[in-house]
Amino acid sequence: MLREEDKKQIQAQLKDMKDPVRFVFFTQQMAGTCQYCIETETLLKELVEISELLSLKILNYITDKDDVKSLSIDKIPATAVQADKDAGIRFYGIPTGYEFAAFLQMILALSQGNSGLDDILKERLHQIQNPVHIQTFVTPTCPYCTRSAFTSYQFAMENSNIRADVVEISEFPHLAQKYGVMGVPKVVINESHSFEGALPETMFLEHIEIALKKE
Amino acid sequence: MIFDVLILGGGPGGLTAGIYAGRAQLKTGMIERLMPGGQVAGTELIENYPGFADGVAGPDLMMAMEKQARKFGLEIMTGTIESLDFKSAPKKVVASGKTYYAKAVIISTGTDPKLLNIPGEKEFKGRGVSYCATCDGPFFKDKDVVVVGGGSSGVQESLYLTRFVNKINLVEFMDHLNAERILQERAKKNQKYTFYLNHQMLSINGSQKVESVTVKNRATEEAFDIPAEGVFIWVGMNPNTEFLQNHIDINPWGYIVAGEDCQTSVPGVFAVGDVRDKEVRQITTAVSDGTVAAEHALKYVESQEN
Incomplete structure (x- = not known):
């Protein structure tokens, strides 16, 4: 899927990786029912060839029940991206188009063990003690979505109570229906609160704080 | 640094x-x-x-x-x-x-993008109101939409929407389109378009999501609703x-x-x-x-x- 020149550029972008990063990919044998499972698997396989610090573990969504449960996977294709520990970072669907850039940005941040957020924001994130589940719905052709996706990953990196799913919504029409997604990016927090549009980190965090107050 | x-x-x-x-x-x-x-x-x-x-x-x-x-x-x-x-x-x-x-x-x-600043625009952002065709176009498959703005952006982006939507109602405040001629011709040839020239957008209406827009014919002062599930806005x-x-x-x-x-x-x-x-x-x-x-x-x- 990746051309030689793409690989070179990815290599350059990932040259400052420090710690190993692992993809745990969930698929199923009867891939016919999962539109982009094969493509996603190919993409991840090509990615791990680019850097020695990247590795891939492929699991079966139907048979590897324990992992499905422990990593809270609820649809496929699903990719959990982990550094030394699991920070609750997931991508559902295939990370292509603009989302690929955010995906790489996240890999680099995880590997460096640094979310890149400023200290004031980190402090506020560290104070969150209740579980926060962020679902960011995106499409590959949305240039505004990557910022929301990456911000949610940054938040997850800062606090183990926060987990961040980025969902390529065109692959999961039932979720578009369920959450009334008619525009992207759309962010749903704990099923109780949502907002539309790309926001700066501080405003994104305010929405999390609002969601937690509602509970 | x-x-x-x-x-x-x-x-x-x-x-x-x-x-x-x-x-x-x-x-x-x-x-x-x-x-x-x-x-x-x-x-x-x-x-x-x-x-x-x-x-x-x-x-x-x-x-x-x-x-x-x-x-x-x-x-x-x-x-x-x-x-x-x-x-x-x-x-x-x-x-x-x-x-x-x-x-x-x-x-x-x-x-x-400039806002229209009419009732319903902010309320329905992300629930039918959009400023990005490539981002949100696929959500309006086989649906009727309103496109506001007959400039080059409005017409160009609406042409992209034609691959998804059932019908495009193009509302333009002026009595003519301002888009580049090549774009105008493409839109006019496309069966999916209905043009509301010299019409003013008054409101975007619905309960949970967009259901219609209200426009006013600037010549006759007559106001009426156009049913639509999406409203794409390119007004400058x-x-x-x-x-x-x-x-x-x-x-x-x-x-x-x-x-x-x-x-x-x-x-x-x-x-x-x-x-x-x-x-x-x-x-x-x-x-x-x-x-x-x-x-x-x-x-x-x-x-x-x-």
């Missing part, structure tokens, strides 16, 4: 400045609030950028520009600008809590210059005043692309500005060193 040149905003003007400044071996950084690409990144097909006889997808063009700029050493940071000091030396920019210093600054913050642009108030000269419409050398009222601060006060706003003119500003920034940086 101290840069020779710091570029604010990553559209075609900013990225071109990045290519030229980087290639001139200046230490060059860019602060971008989203992803590099600017408005072009949300444009499906560009037909008038020289060198691409069959047109080029907006995202592809911008990713290629970004790649080229990175190749020459451009460092791209994500952030939202919070404060500025252009009087100090080096100049200071604070974005998302981080402080950056630069000898020269190139502003390429572009423009954002607003320059992103609020953060520059009291720092550099801005014209009454919010655009940055800068001459042909792209230099603003503050020496060493340049403005390029759509955000600059000028007549023709195109990718090609933004690219031109980026080139000119980078050359002058180089001269400025050198003059500061001597």
Whole structure:
């Protein structure tokens, strides 16, 4: 899927990786029912060839029940991206188009063990003690979505109570229906609160704080 | 971090400045609030950028520009600008809590879509109201939509929507379309369009999501509803210059005043692309500005060193 020149550029972008990063990919044998499972698997396989610090573990969504449960996977294709520990970072669907850039940005941040957020924001994130589940719905052709996706990953990196799913919504029409997604990016927090549009980190965090107050 | 040149905003003007400044071996950084690409990144097909006889997808063009700029050493940071000091030396920019210093600054913050400011617009954003066809078009498969604005953006983006939607109701305030003729002809030939020229948008209506819009015929004063599940709005642009108030000269419409050398009222601060006060706003003119500003920034940086 990746051309030689793409690989070179990815290599350059990932040259400052420090710690190993692992993809745990969930698929199923009867891939016919999962539109982009094969493509996603190919993409991840090509990615791990680019850097020695990247590795891939492929699991079966139907048979590897324990992992499905422990990593809270609820649809496929699903990719959990982990550094030394699991920070609750997931991508559902295939990370292509603009989302690929955010995906790489996240890999680099995880590997460096640094979310890149400023200290004031980190402090506020560290104070969150209740579980926060962020679902960011995106499409590959949305240039505004990557910022929301990456911000949610940054938040997850800062606090183990926060987990961040980025969902390529065109692959999961039932979720578009369920959450009334008619525009992207759309962010749903704990099923109780949502907002539309790309926001700066501080405003994104305010929405999390609002969601937690509602509970 | 101290840069020779710091570029604010990553559209075609900013990225071109990045290519030229980087290639001139200046230490060059860019602060971008989203992803590099600017408005072009949300444009499906560009037909008038020289060198691409069959047109080029907006995202592809911008990713290629970004790649080229990175190749020459451009460092791209994500952030939202919070404060500025252009009087100090080096100049200071604070974005998302981080402080950056630069000898020269190139502003390429572009423009954002203008709002209609009618009832229902804010309420239904993301629930039927959209400003980005490439982002949201697929959600309106086989549905009827309203497109507001008969300028080039409105018509071009609505043509992209024709591949998804059932019907396009194009509402234009003036009694004629303002889009480039080639676009007008394509739209007029397409069976999916109904044109409401000389009509004013009054409101966007619905309960949970958009169900209709109310328009007024400006000739007859008659108001009526058009059923639609989506409303795509392209009624012009607003320059992103609020953060520059009291720092550099801005014209009454919010655009940055800068001459042909792209230099603003503050020496060493340049403005390029759509955000600059000028007549023709195109990718090609933004690219031109980026080139000119980078050359002058180089001269400025050198003059500061001597």
